[in-house]
Amino acid sequence: MFPYLCIAAYLLLVLVRPQEYPQLVDAGIPMLPIALVLALLSWLASRQKRFDEPQYLILPVFVLATSASIALNGWFGGAVEQFTLFAPSLVAFVVLANATTTPRRLRWIMVLFTASAALMAVHGVRQKEAGVGWTGMPLVDDGRIQYLGIFSDPNDLAMLFVICLPMAVYLASRGGLLGLRRLLWLGVGLLLLYGIYLTNSRGGMLAVAAMLGTWLWMRRGPLSALAVAACGLVAMRLLPSRLNELEVGEQSASGRVEAWYEGIQMFIGSPLYGVGTGNFTNHHYLTAHNSLVLVLAENGIIGFVLWFAFVGYCFWMMLRILRQAPVGSYPGQPGEWDDAGDEAPSAWRGEMAAEFDPEWDAALVEQWRQDRAVAAVLLVSLVGFAATAFFLSRSYVILLYLLAAVVVAHWTAVRERFPALPGFRLGGDMLRWALFAGMATVGFYLLLRVLLVMS
Numbered sequence: 001m002f003p004y005l006c007i008a009a010y011l012l013l014v015l016v017r018p019q020e021y022p023q024l025v026d027a028g029i030p031m032l033p034i035a036l037v038l039a040l041l042s043w044l045a046s047r048q049k050r051f052d053e054p055q056y057l058i059l060p061v062f063v064l065a066t067s068a069s070i071a072l073n074g075w076f077g078g079a080v081e082q083f084t085l086f087a088p089s090l091v092a093f094v095v096l097a098n099a100t101t102t103p104r105r106l107r108w109i110m111v112l113f114t115a116s117a118a119l120m121a122v123h124g125v126r127q128k129e130a131g132v133g134w135t136g137m138p139l140v141d142d143g144r145i146q147y148l149g150i151f152s153d154p155n156d157l158a159m160l161f162v163i164c165l166p167m168a169v170y171l172a173s174r175g176g177l178l179g180l181r182r183l184l185w186l187g188v189g190l191l192l193l194y195g196i197y198l199t200n201s202r203g204g205m206l207a208v209a210a211m212l213g214t215w216l217w218m219r220r221g222p223l224s225a226l227a228v229a230a231c232g233l234v235a236m237r238l239l240p241s242r243l244n245e246l247e248v249g250e251q252s253a254s255g256r257v258e259a260w261y262e263g264i265q266m267f268i269g270s271p272l273y274g275v276g277t278g279n280f281t282n283h284h285y286l287t288a289h290n291s292l293v294l295v296l297a298e299n300g301i302i303g304f305v306l307w308f309a310f311v312g313y314c315f316w317m318m319l320r321i322l323r324q325a326p327v328g329s330y331p332g333q334p335g336e337w338d339d340a341g342d343e344a345p346s347a348w349r350g351e352m353a354a355e356f357d358p359e360w361d362a363a364l365v366e367q368w369r370q371d372r373a374v375a376a377v378l379l380v381s382l383v384g385f386a387a388t389a390f391f392l393s394r395s396y397v398i399l400l401y402l403l404a405a406v407v408v409a410h411w412t413a414v415r416e417r418f419p420a421l422p423g424f425r426l427g428g429d430m431l432r433w434a435l436f437a438g439m440a441t442v443g444f445y446l447l448l449r450v451l452l453v454m455s
Contacts, residue, residue: 003046004099006039008112010092014398015116015160020148022136036088043095050098052415053408054313054426059401062306063090066277066396069299073276082277086396093401093408100409103370109406110167110377117164118188120147120157121195128198145198150399155392158204161192162384163403166211168192170377207387214383218322218376256289256391257451263293264445267300274300280393291389292444301437307395308440309433313424314404315382317411321375324421364417371414378407 010032018024019031043049051057063086071079100106124145127133135148144154151157172185196204216228262284266275277298280288288294296304385403394400415421 003039003043003095004101004105006035006042007092007095007099008109010035010039011096011109011112011402012116014092014150014402015113016119017148017151020135032088036091039095039099040091043098048098048101050412052423053097053317053412054424054429055097055310055404055408056094057426058306058310058313059090059093062303062310063087065273065299065303065306069273069303070276070278072273073270073279075276078276078278089396089398089401092398093405096402096405097408097412100406101413103367103374103413106374106406106410106413107171109409110171114164114167114171114185114188114192117160117195118168118191120151121161121191121198123147124157124195124198125191142200144200145195150397154199155201155203155388156394156397156399158196158199158201158207159385159388159392159394160399161195161199162204162207162211162388163381163399165189165192165196165208165384166215166377166380170373173373201388203388203391206391207384210387211380211384214380215376218379255286257448259284259286259289260293260444260448261452263288263290263297264448266297267441270300272300273302274298277396287393289391289393291393291395292440294393295395296441301441304441305430305434305437308437309430310404311386311400312433312436314407315379316424317407318375318379318382320422321372321411321414322379367417371410371417374410375414378403378410382407 013019013032013035019029063083066086067079067083070076070082096109100109123133123135124147127137127139127145128143132138133145133147137146137148137152140146140154145157146152146154147157151160168185168189172182172189175182193208196208212228213226263280266280266283269275274297275283280294280298288297292304292308295307299307381403385400389395389400415423
């Protein structure tokens, strides 16, 4: 329990960042390192340690790869510095994924994420009205809201709001307290939407459309998803926002396309280990403005395959929960489970059908329903992150690894409750990930060629 409380406190410090408030910043107390060290030590002292999932191996190897890319480009001191910078994300991922062992703990982590985002949205509303928030942070020059630290960029703030929006909807769906809890979390969801609007982040607004399309795809199929997402984009373009300026030839957009082109050229010049983590701006005056291009350019194909596999497994885990479904005829639930997704292999299907016999364990059926609902929420949050990260250089930010930890924690807990759920074998999948990473690189290059012609 203590590791969970410590990592939850660390999560709050990372998101809310009270240690950077004017009232506390002069105290000089290293709250973040203290919370993380306590979480690590208490986890090391506990008996419950899990390293079953592929991400537990991929992430430390990727951290080493990011450091090695700097050393191979001739700066050995920078390699040590990079490892020191990335180590907290690695530790936080491992401890959070290991400590979040029950559905109740996972829901509370969602509450912490969403409540923190709501607090920042309230800060943004006040900032918009008064010109400055209670943190002392003013509006950016173009009138967009911002927060402290890693959320001082409006686009990063929008990314957090986007990730937490599906969580707010899920928490509202649980009801309780005579409907007051539902109203509370629905209000939080609307507040986060307004916060995204106040950030005026084009990536954030596109992410909302992508998440809505993904949700409808799962519920109603691809045609409904595409139609509603397209209508949503049209509606957002009618609002007074930077989304109306989204054209290939527009200055900001053309600068991004130019940065993508330069990133691909860096990769071509050093395809194995890249130009070195953090060195992109040494070769181009702008950052990559794309998380895939950033890793590809700075870490080469080796680092890119590792990062792509790490993120890809998160999507795959949630999709596997959603696509697998026990079959059979249950009293009061005719055919409901058959329609949950693609049919599972017959051997697995038979084993799960036996486990889900409602005559002796109806609670297990309800637990499976809840687990699938959480998987859908986390999948939509991942889509939101991916949509915003496509326009931002956020390959190494801790927010990604905290979200990934929640995904891995949920996957591990579901497999413990339902051991028949097929797992993953990293050794058997690496060739597949290398192929997918290569296809993604080629696909992005073709997209870039089209954009260059259009611009």
